[in-house]
Amino acid sequence: MTLAIIGGTGLTQISDLDITGQQTLDTPYGKPSADYVFGEMNGKKLIFLARHGNPHRIPPHKINYRANIWGLKQLGVTDIVAVAAVGGIAKQMAPGHLAIPDQIIDYSYGREHTFFADNLEHVNHIDFSEPYSALLRKRIIQAAHNADIMITASGTYGCTQGPRLETIAEIRRMAQDKCDLVGMTGMPEASLARELEINYANLSVVANWGAGIVPGEITMAEIEKNLQVGMSKAIALLQAITLLPDLTLV
Incomplete structure (x- = not known):
């Protein structure tokens, strides 16, 4: 098992990761968001990629998802834990909380969303x-x-286009669609990993309530405050993953 961590908003680097090197890659789909960082955590080797670049400068709809995932495949990655800052819709998804979703609805549009687009011998x-x-x-x-x-x-x-946050009506529709969380980067990241046969899971860090769930506007100050709490839990969880006795990372 070769593990990669993709860091989202609030996680452009992991302070507890002992960095051993980094690599710049070119792919058939262009440049990834940032250099791939190699490191060790609890004696286990892993690869880290800052989804929005480092420093954080690439908005969700401009991320080169295909290059990011292709590069990880080139490096031999078999498993990806994708950390993402999200909004909470369901009542249990309060700011600062962590969730491991098992389903996704894609509301994004206009993104390069597949490797199976050109020069195909058959439809995949x-x-x-x-x-x-x-x-x-x-x-x-x-x-x-x-x-x-x-x-x-x-x-x-529920994956929306971004970079703007959603309207109250949009969150209401997503709630009717049974979405528990709203984010902007979950797709096509998940489906691209599936196309390349990489195991992929999402670690959602709730940064704010979705629009209209509680009164008032959503502010960046609020999001940043909640992310400090949530990301510290996320990093602790990433450390715990590397401590699993049956987890062999190479």
């Missing part, structure tokens, strides 16, 4: 009934239990 269709790796999700949930970190172990992630 992937099974996406279960968009996240069941085994990898199980490992994350077990790690949270071992470390006594409170999580919600399921839920539906």
Whole structure:
């Protein structure tokens, strides 16, 4: 198993990662968001990629998702834990909380969303009934239990276009669609990983309530404050994942 961590808003680097090197890659789909960082955590080797670049400068709809995932495949990655800052819709998804969604609805548009687009010998269709790796999700949930970190172990992630936040009506529609979380980067990241047969799971860090869930406007100050709390829990969970006794990282 070769593990990669993709960091989202609030996680452009991991202070507890002992960095051993980094690599710039060119792919058939252009440049990835940032250099791939190699490091060790609890004696286990892994690869880190800042989804929005480092420093954080690439908005969700401009991320080169295909280059990011292709580069990880080139580096031999078999499993990805994708950390993402999200908004909470369901009542249990309060700011600062962690969730491991098991389903996704894609509301984004205009993104390069597949490797199966050009020069094909035949049309390719992937099974996406279960968009996240069941085994990898199980490992994350077990790690949270071992470390006594409170999580919600399921839920539906709704992926919007961004970079603006959603309207009250849009969040109301997503709630009617049974979305528990709203984010901007969950797709096509998950489906691209599936196309390349990489196990992929999402670690959602709730940064704010979705529009209209509670009174008042959503501010960046509020988001940043909640992310400080949530990301510290996320990093603790990532550490716990590397401590799993049956987890061999190479």
